Amino acid sequence: MTTNNHPAHGPVSLDRLHQIREILSKAAAQSDGGNLGYAMADAVKVIDGAITSFGAEPVAWTDEQELRDVEKDGCGYLFKANPISPNADARRVIKLYRHAQPTPVTPDDLVMVPKRLTAENGAKGVLSGEFSETKFINCPECFGDDECETCDGSGRIEITVPVSWTNIKAIWAKGIEHFTTVPHEENI
Structure with a gap:
């Protein structure tokens, strides 16, 4: 199993930005020019902008x-x-903010999902009919009175019923409520 513990696989801290800037600055200064030297100098400018926006305050x-x-x-x-x-x-x-802020990094084990399932966001078309539950009902042939091929004499048969769209949305809403990081009004 491979793990990605190297700093290059995670978010870049302000300290790390300063380190990268210093490394690229020195390399660009020692470069004999050419495309790589110019690219490193440009990267230093981009990093300077990122460092500036790191401590940005809202305007x-x-x-x-x-x-x-x-x-x-x-x-x-x-x-x-x-x-x-x-x-x-x-x-x-x-x-x-005056300048765009760094985008938050979503960890690999998490995904962004809509808060509500709707036809507009495509969820209804994808999820309707995907889930079912098993129910037992009285046998419509014999009602449990005699030997029956349909229910093998038990008087009950097993049927599979699709989970309703209303129930799918309710389950989804409960999951969102559980995993959300923002407190809900009713919980405050």
């Missing part, structure tokens, strides 16, 4: 309602970031 904030207003009306509000208003609902605040 403003907004929320989903304001973004909907911008989409609908072409106008919405941005709010001062320092400090964020104590009246703001911290769960709804969307922080805005």
